[in-house]
Amino acid sequence: MVLNNINTCKTGIIDVRCGKLSTNGGMMMHPNREQLQDILMRANQHARKQARELGASIYYIKDNKRIREDAEGNMFEISFNSEGNRLEVRFDKWWKK
Known part of the structure; x- marks a missing residue:
């Protein structure tokens, strides 16, 4: 899975946008547990980094x-x-x- 970008909007809500995982007969496959944990870990790290930089x-x-x-x-x-x-x-x- 490709993690394209993670953005935090002005309200502090994290917007995680993921690339296409894979397709099977035109249906999107769901990420597995490890992929979801990786996405959440990266989102958490990014949010903490932005908060530190902004003094929030x-x-x-x-x-x-x-x-x-x-x-x-x-x-x-x-x-x-x-x-x-x-x-x-x-x-x-x-x-x-």
Whole structure:
């Protein structure tokens, strides 16, 4: 499979465009698990690189925790108190993996 390009639009949504995988009687074959994992890994790397270059944060969920990672690689757990106010607690660098 050929990964033609990965673009992140202004809203931060990743647009992955893949080339033709293969054809069988005019029907498109679906990528296998390894190909999909490769596409997702490349999209993730590209999004992180662009976020670092722009000084933007990346938000995701890991181990049922809301995480914000800033452009310098600092990680913060996001939570909300009983009044609905947002709280951020910084993680140490060792937690990264």
